[in-house]
Amino acid sequence: KYWMAQWLVQHDASSSPLTQHALDIMDANDPQTIRQLFHMVTMTEPGSVLPQGCRANKLVCSKMLKLRLVPLGDPLKGWAALAGVLAGPGQVNWLQAGAYKLLWNKENKLEHVQFFDGTKAVVSAAVDKTFEMRDAWDAFKAMLVKGVARYRLCDFFTGTQGPHKYKFDRKCAVLEVPTKKAEEVHQQALQVAVQGKVDEDVQFIGTAKKEARKRALGLAQAKAQTIISKRRQISLQAEASGA
Numbered sequence: 001k002y003w004m005a006q007w008l009v010q011h012d013a014s015s016s017p018l019t020q021h022a023l024d025i026m027d028a029n030d031p032q033t034i035r036q037l038f039h040m041v042t043m044t045e046p047g048s049v050l051p052q053g054c055r056a057n058k059l060v061c062s063k064m065l066k067l068r069l070v071p072l073g074d075p076l077k078g079w080a081a082l083a084g085v086l087a088g089p090g091q092v093n094w095l096q097a098g099a100y101k102l103l104w105n106k107e108n109k110l111e112h113v114q115f116f117d118g119t120k121a122v123v124s125a126a127v128d129k130t131f132e133m134r135d136a137w138d139a140f141k142a143m144l145v146k147g148v149a150r151y152r153l154c155d156f157f158t159g160t161q162g163p164h165k166y167k168f169d170r171k172c173a174v175l176e177v178p179t180k181k182a183e184e185v186h187q188q189a190l191q192v193a194v195q196g197k198v199d200e201d202v203q204f205i206g207t208a209k210k211e212a213r214k215r216a217l218g219l220a221q222a223k224a225q226t227i228i229s230k231r232r233q234i235s236l237q238a239e240a241s242g243a
Contacts, residue, residue: 004038018080025090036137041076043166051179063182075116098136100153113156121156139163
């Protein structure tokens with residue numbers, strides 16, 4: 001959970017981003033909130049087996065999840081403001097900041113459901129504002145409930161639309177492409193870092209050689225000056241004796 005919290009703070013590109021302080025208050029209010037937010041914005045599931053590249057390297061995993069935000073429409077951006085967690089007791093307004101946006105008509109009937117990637121679905125059921133929203137953070141469990149009437153919001157989307165486009169299979173194949181891209185980016189960063197270290201070492205060695213040569217030249221000049229001074233003293237003494 002603590003790694004999730006760090007990732008959320010690090011990758012929130014909002015003008016008013018999440019802070020660790022806000023997450024701490026959210027966590028104190030509900031210990032499940034950080035996990036719920038992380039899994040919602042990355043469209044991952046608890047217990048999912050990630051690709052080998054992510055399991056072997058947390059930096060690759062972090063980069064992969066950042067890449068996954070792009071096709072999702074970056075649902076983390078602006079989330080803190082929608083959720084109302086930057087000030088107050090840390091209670092999340094999931095109705096405003098959940099996986100779906102509810103679009104009502106003039107008669108207060110639910111007309112469309114919009115997933116956070118921007119895709120919309122027509123609501124084929126009679127739903128009004130007396131329905132209760134449950135599990136709003138979960139793209140596949142979010143549900144409108146009133147008495148015995150229950151409607152999962154993902155069921156309004158067909159085929160590979162909306163949340164179905166990002167659903168995991170057992171092998172998490174949907175994450176293979178961003179994982180490979182993340183590995184490439186990670187390797188490039190390592191190469192740049194290594195080359196930078198090599199250049200720094202070469203520069204240091206070059207500078208050290210120049211300093212050593214400068215010191216050696218200074219010592220040689222000082223030694224020569226000492227010899228000249230001694231010779232002058234001997235010459236003066238000889239002249240004095242002859243006189």
